[in-house]
Amino acid sequence: MKQYQCIVCGYIYDETLGEPEHGIAPGTRWEDVPADWCCPDCGVAKADFEMMVI
């Protein structure tokens, strides 16, 4: 399982944890996060730009 960081605000998406508060179940791989999902902290869209693998 990988972690991705939002390059705008530093928010970390951890595939193991998912983002249950925003409807993303634990274990959801980055590829499977919906395209219209956006950073819960700064609002930047997934499609809008890359999260970086850390």
Next chain:
Amino acid sequence: MSPAIVILGSGLAGISVARELRKLDKEVPLTIVTADDGGFYSKPSLSNALAAGKSAPQLVLTQREALAAQLNVEIRSHTRVTRLLPGEHAVETDGGRLEYRRLVLAFGAQPIRLPIEGSGVGEILSVNSLTDYAAFRARLAGAKRVAILGGGLIGCEFANDLRIAGNDVEVFDLAPQALGRLLPAQAAAFFRTRLEAAGVRFYFDTSIVRVERSEDGLVLTDTQGKNFSADLVLSAVGLKSETELARAVGLKANRGVVTDMLLATSDPDVFAVGDCVELQGLVLPFVLPIMQQARALAKTLTGTPTTVSYPAMPVVVKTPACPTVVCPPPSGAVGTWCEEVEPAGVRALFEDADGKPLGFSLVGEAVKEKQALAAQMPAWL
């Protein structure tokens, strides 16, 4: 050799342009000149960093050296631009002169200062950079009572953050409600109730005109002569685009540096991006517009002229006591707010005469509908 592209400013706008450019062209010589230290930090986190216990250095996401290496750019930090010389394709800085082929202004915006009098005025802080945040956090160490001037987005975020960090917080605003025109009446009432429940005290229709230093703190006085005391005063009454250097050499400027849809200023080799820009009359000092601008500008600078487009871009207000999302209708839009009030939140839609939604505000649980509603909004540009 003079660098082909020079970017002035290392905020989100300047750095995003550099990032996007490097996706398209790995080699074109690129220099960033900045009055800052040049490390990359997320400015939005300045208003929720206290609760997280973060110091200024901890907010830096990428150090200057790492950023320079990652983006293959030269970063001239702690260097202030003093004059633009568009006729000579050059800029003057306090560290010497620099030539460019294409120039990008990413000067950001400066806090507006209210005309306040008194012996404590010099102690009023505003937080618009990492340096400001460091000073603010240091001053907070001995301060319990914080007065915030301005109940807009940034004022309310700081209010909530300071409460979580254990401070007493009072917010003063000339307006009759929080978040100004971003929230219709019932959403604003809900927002206020939630923040008050979290311990924030609001004083609306109140204008502070005097701040005096006294022995045990600062004394604020409003237009009615009423006094309030505080240990620290934070001003968050809004930002003003940095246009001075552009204006000084005759580049067209209004509320911001005026650009066309390609982000070109009135000089075709000088572009502008970020909080300093006015595009089609719009000054939008937020993250999402900057990302749209940066992507378009990177294409334009690498030989594919690309106009900026703005979808509707909702802004998340970082007030955990009351989750809030605002997506204001275009200015001048004619319509009415329709509010659906539930115990757990308010969903407000701004609709035109035909019932077509043009904007929205969501508070409390209603924020769940952000994505779905954003998709129904007409594009801004």
